[in-house]
Amino acid sequence: MSRTSKSVVSVLLVVIVVAVLGWIYASPYIALDRLKRAADARDAQTVSQYVDFPLLRESLKDQVGQLLTRKIDIQKSGNPLAMIGAMIGAALIGPLVDSYATPDGVAAILNGIPPRGDPGEKPPISAEANGDVAAARGAAPAPQAPPAAPDQPAPTVASPSTPPAPKPPPQTTAGYRSFDTFAVNYQHGTGDARYSAIFRRYGLFSWKLVAVELNGS
Template sequence: MADSTPTRRNATRPLIVTLIVIVVIAALGFAYASPYMALNNLKRAADARDAQTVNEYVDFPALRESLKQQVTGLLLTRRLDAHGNGNPFAAIGAMIGVALIGPLVDAYATPDGVAALLNGMPPRGNPGERPPVPGAAENPPAAAAPAPQPPVAGNTNNGAANNGNDATPPQPPQTTAGYRGLNEFVVTYQHGAGDARYSAILQREGLFTWKLAAVNLNE
């Protein structure tokens, strides 16, 4: 009786090769998508002020150092521009700002600061600046409501258009995201065509792990 073992091996070899190829393709796809998933998870956690999850996706020592360098450069540029324009008061303000970089950096190297960075609200280098209070930008304090008016014949909206509720809400920033090298993933924010851009930079740690590690305030 002929031995069927070689035949069985030959039959299973294509299946094993196919499975290996599928696993490799799936791993490569997951590796490519991993920074997008990390960014999504980080933004959700930051918006919810979930400090524990934010800590998993942010390298706070690296982010703090990057913020310090970027805000210092921002203020020094402002100081040089003020000197060039002959405005001593602006130069003094920039010098004061340099002295207050530490508290500003400490305020933005927090879940509140990360949420601000990922929602188009970077630090501007102003003295005493802090990240916006959660919900303040989306829900500004309402003005005193006007006294109700009696309906006017022929007016079907009962004066609703005059209640001050037709103000255009602030638009979210335009964002673009993509790789800038094998181990660097950059998200760029811009509110309008003429506005300055800035970026949040995620660095790879291992094969699938990404962390927010730097910003560029003058993209």
């Protein structure tokens, strides 16, 4: 093999190694993007490829349990009825976990709507998962004024109330915690509770959502 051929082979090997390392580094970001698109579209088959539901279920059970424990501790010296409500909520951990360990729940988590540990809580569905309440419910048509009678002023119609502005999307940061662990951190604003979605590496290029860390209510 000539010197020129050896140089070409060496360059190709370097290019291949750099490309593989780049793909390995970018793989969790790609998995996150694909999972979010699939969850928003409620594509259960694709979501299942990027979520380890048994591990996510266990994580939700543990995190929601801790969340309710903190609520009960805060309410011990407060309203007894509020404490009873928190204890009832503790009995409903199972249904809450079941509702969030679904494509709807994953979509809510990735759109800044984590479980709060409230009794009967369920993840929002359709456009409401993105905070677009008007699109989810359909905008009500504006009332029409009746035709004015001759020589009489047209009646004044009150303008419809302005719908509340949708909550802004959460501030999001993402990065590696270790070679095999990737975290996406969410916070709606200064002082708001933060939470994290945790991904784990499966092989060199594959990642799955395995846990949620709830740092507050």
